[in-house]
């Protein structure tokens with residue numbers, strides 16, 4: 001029985017994943033993953049191509065149905081809930097490949113994203129007061145990521161870095177408790193990546209917690225409070241960036257080397 005006192009108060013995780021599996025026939029994309037994301041935390045997820053990182057986000061968000069295991073958002077079990085319920089419960093995500101409505105304006109892309117989080121997504125237009133609130137919120141998120149002055153441009157006209165940032169704004173639309181970013185720096189040049197690091201640092205104050213998948217180790221090192229490393233659907237290391245990025249299993253999985261001393 002839990003007899004915790006104020007001195008031993010336990011912090012409840014924003015997300016708790018227990019013994020999660022997602023199999024596709026014989027392919028074990030996720031194979032018994034346990035993890036927690038704590039309030040205010042950025043949890044970095046790393047692993048070589050095919051390790052199961054995107055499958056993990058897809059299963060948490062209900063895009064894939066878990067084969068077994070449990071996913072809790074706060075106190076609520078969300079395993080097997082439909083994707084739109086999970087979105088409305090406060091889980092925002094970006095995709096590894098940019099998914100914008102290119103013929104719409106930057107602002108319209110954000111307004112459409114609000115519909116994912118709304119209780120009545122079938123309504124074509126919001127009543128007066130609510131509409132104003134939504135517009136203000138959309139402009140607030142666009143300003144936070146330096147896109148406000150591009151609100152009326154078409155999404156197709158954005159630079160690659162701006163398009164990636166608009167993806168993040170769309171994920172922020174519902175003020176998520178949990179934000180899941182799948183390789184937000186993919187394809188970015190050095191200065192765009194540096195800007196992204198700065199942006200994610202700003203965002204963390206506005207969302208409950210962040211799970212960040214990345215191959216860019218500089219970005220992962222700078223942003224993550226903790227890192228979980230995966231390979232073949234399993235956890236191979238977990239802990240502080242200093243420990244995980246030097247972990248022999250991580251070096252082996254990423255670089256194919258047996259120990260730190262063998263590094264080129």
Ligand SMILES: Nc1ncnc2c1ncn2[C@@H]1O[C@H](COP(=O)(O)OP(=O)(O)OP(=O)(O)O)[C@@H](O)[C@H]1O
Nearest residue numbers: 024027028029047048049050051052053054055056
């Ligand atoms: N819808 C699917 N159907 C069948 N197999 C899938 C599906 N989605 C993922 N997989 C398989 O699951 C494994 C993990 O894939 P996943 O996309 O999660 O890897 P990843 O870690 O995100 O890799 P990357 O770094 O290349 O994005 C791979 O073997 C992949 O082929």
Ligand SMILES: [Mg+2]
Nearest residue numbers: 053054055096
């Ligand atoms: Mg992936």
